[in-house]
Amino acid sequence: xxxxxxxxxxxxxxxxxxxxxxxxxxxxxxxxxxxxxxxxxxxxxxxxxxxxxxxxxxxxxxxxxxxxxxxxxxxxxxxxxxxxxxxxxxxxxxxxxxxxxxxxxxxxxxxxxxxxxxxxxxxxxxxxxxxxxxxxxxxxxxxxxxxxxxxxxxxxxxxxxxxxxxxxxxxxxxxxxxxxxxxxxxxxxxxxxxxxxxxxxxxxxxxxxxxxxxxxxxxxxxxxxxxxxxxxxxxxxxxxxxxxxxxxxxxxxxxxxxxxxxxxxxxxxxxxxxxxxxxxxxxxxxxxxxxxxxxxxxxxxxxxxxxxxxxxxxxxxxxxxxxxxxxxxxxxxxxxxxxxxxxxxxxxxxxxxxxxxxxxxxxxxxxxxxxxxxxxxxxxxxxxxxxxxxxxxxxxxxxxxxxxxxxxxxxxxxxxxxxxxxxxxxxxxxxxxxxxxxxxxxxxxxxxxxxxxxxxxxxxxxxxxxxxxxxxxxxxxxxxxxx
Numbered sequence: 001x002x003x004x005x006x007x008x009x010x011x012x013x014x015x016x017x018x019x020x021x022x023x024x025x026x027x028x029x030x031x032x033x034x035x036x037x038x039x040x041x042x043x044x045x046x047x048x049x050x051x052x053x054x055x056x057x058x059x060x061x062x063x064x065x066x067x068x069x070x071x072x073x074x075x076x077x078x079x080x081x082x083x084x085x086x087x088x089x090x091x092x093x094x095x096x097x098x099x100x101x102x103x104x105x106x107x108x109x110x111x112x113x114x115x116x117x118x119x120x121x122x123x124x125x126x127x128x129x130x131x132x133x134x135x136x137x138x139x140x141x142x143x144x145x146x147x148x149x150x151x152x153x154x155x156x157x158x159x160x161x162x163x164x165x166x167x168x169x170x171x172x173x174x175x176x177x178x179x180x181x182x183x184x185x186x187x188x189x190x191x192x193x194x195x196x197x198x199x200x201x202x203x204x205x206x207x208x209x210x211x212x213x214x215x216x217x218x219x220x221x222x223x224x225x226x227x228x229x230x231x232x233x234x235x236x237x238x239x240x241x242x243x244x245x246x247x248x249x250x251x252x253x254x255x256x257x258x259x260x261x262x263x264x265x266x267x268x269x270x271x272x273x274x275x276x277x278x279x280x281x282x283x284x285x286x287x288x289x290x291x292x293x294x295x296x297x298x299x300x301x302x303x304x305x306x307x308x309x310x311x312x313x314x315x316x317x318x319x320x321x322x323x324x325x326x327x328x329x330x331x332x333x334x335x336x337x338x339x340x341x342x343x344x345x346x347x348x349x350x351x352x353x354x355x356x357x358x359x360x361x362x363x364x365x366x367x368x369x370x371x372x373x374x375x376x377x378x379x380x381x382x383x384x385x386x387x388x389x390x391x392x393x394x395x396x397x398x399x400x401x402x403x404x405x406x407x408x409x410x411x412x413x414x415x416x417x418x419x420x421x422x423x424x425x426x427x428x429x430x431x432x433x434x435x436x437x438x439x440x441x442x443x444x445x446x447x448x449x450x451x452x453x454x455x456x457x458x459x460x461x462x463x464x465x466x467x468x469x470x471x472x473x474x475x476x477x478x479x480x481x482x483x
Contacts, residue, residue, distance in 0.1 A: 006126045011112070014133040018108060021141050025148055026097050032395035033149040039085075039092040041071045046081050056244040062252065062284070065237035065245035066183045067151055074099060100148040104140070107157040110164045111136055111366050117167060118335055118370065128373040135380050136369040142387045143362060145395055150359040155185050160366040162188070163342060166198050167335040169328055171222055179229035183237070186252075187363065190304065190349055193312040194341035196223065197319075198331030218329070252355075256280075256287030256297060259402060259413070260393060261356040262425045263296050264288045268418070279403055279410040285355065286403045286410060297354050304352040308345050311436075315341040318439060336371065340439060343367035347432045351425075358394040361387060382431055389424040393417075 004012070045055045045068075055061070061068055074095035075081055081088065112133060119128040140147050147153055158181035165174035178195060181188035199222045237245055257263045259279060267277050267288050277290035287293075315337060319330065331338045346364040350356060372380040393402055397417065404411030413421060 007129070010126055010130050010133075014112070014130070014137070017134070017137050018105065021137055022101055022104065025141070025144050026101055028144055030145040030149045032145065032398070034151075035093050035096055035149050036089060038071045038096060039074075039089045041068060042075055042092055043085055043088055045072045046075060054241045054245075056241050056247075060244070060247060060251075062248050063151075064183060064185060064248055065241045066180070066233060067185065068241070068245070069237070070151070070154060070184070097148045100153050103153055103157050104147065107153070107160050107366065108133075108136060110157075110160050111369060114160070114164050114167065114335075114339075114366075114370050115373075117164075118339075119373070124373075131373050131380075132369045135372060135384075136365060138384060139365045139369065139387055140362075142384065142391055143359075145391065146359045147362065150362075151185070152359045152362040155181060155187065156362050156366060158184060159188055159191065159342070159346075159363065162191075162195070163339065163367075166195065166329075166331045166338070169332045171199070171218075172225060175222055175225035176229050179226050179233060182230055183233040187349060190308050190345050191342060192226075193308060194315065194338060194345055197312060197315060197341065198338040199329045201329050201333075251283065255283045255285070255355055256289065257293050257300075258355045258357070259286045259288055260358070260421065261354055262351055262429070263300065263354055265422050265425050267292065267296070268413075268422075277412075279412065281410065285357070300352060300354040304349060307348040307352050311341055311344045311348060314344075314436065314439070337439075339367055339371055340435065343371060344432065344435055347428070347435070351429055351432060358390050361390050379431065379434060382427065382434075386424060386427050386431065389420055389427070393420050393424060 041055065041061065041063075044058055048055045048058050055068065063071070074092050077095040077098070078088070078091045083091070112129065115129050115132045116125075119125045122128065158177050162174050162177040162181060165177065174195075178188055178191070196219055199219050200216075201218075257267070267275065267290055270292070271277060275290055275292070277288050277293075279286050280289050281287075319334070319337065343364055346367065350360055350364070353360070368380065368383050372383070397420070399405040401414040401417035402421065404414055404417070
């Protein structure tokens, strides 16, 4: 150990921590697991293949065809796929979790490479590397019941790798992984404005300046690669599965307002003024139904769109005010700024989405780990607290306190459930506000203990917003108590 460099010692400790935590995760019996459903898709795919059909000829699915194809991959690790489903299920679970563990390791490796790329020349590089790695491991351990039992780890990996190749200036590879992410799930499409912005190099000129025309041709080239790759993947899916493979678009468009979303909290708050609401099960989730639900459901798409464009213009304005110029793309010279754009976009998706499943909180984990050493340390603590509340909400207290499930019907959230939901959603908005408003605020090297634990303490405006969250939560508790 004495002959090892500090960097290698840090990587060795992180590697040991990864092995220990993943050993626990991969052997954990997860609550509310989706793997059995995934195994059903894999088994039906085998049955359809034997009959010369596709799975879409047998059943309808809510997943994009590329995700369905991924759910088939564990079959390649199962030697005897003719087993009864009960025996097949055990093998599928082991194969699926093994694949997810490998993807998790690859994501962790790319995350450490990104941290090295961002902070290697700083005196605090080793501490940044260790803190970022530990925050990633802690965040994923908190999600022990979800990380290897959902599809979102795959999406997290694709977004992380896309960002890594972008800051390396590797246009072709970055476009390739972003196109896979978009075809796997549509969520990475929201990153397109920030991703495109990252390929610019000169923010010290007018848009119509001829001298800057070259950088716009480079941006058009990046979009061209992205379109070509996406069309190639979608065309392959159409050739394999047919047009029914794209029926998932209508499925998600018709979904209601999930009980965990911010809009659900808003509807409960409007209930103070007499608005009635109830819960129903549809599209595989528990949704809030009221007279304003259809309007909010349709409005959510526009809220997400304008929110993501707001992040885009915030980053653009920041770079323009700094009059940034470089010989290469801005993602290579100012990776922290573009990474912040990725993070803010993903956080706003969580805030603005009408469907807020707990596993969606996996998506920003890499960027929180990458960027929080460069920000205030309290942001990392706030993020971990949000994750803790999220995993308590689902799956641990979901049936008893969130949907108050009984043998007859679904009930409204309990007092505890209301407090958890409103607090988690309020803190999520608060985290977004912190990162959005303090983008150009330098991080203090040695924050005092009060600031470390309470990052809002020295900012009166943010402090008032935090108090507002507490007031709203208290009002929602009163509504629930007297209902």
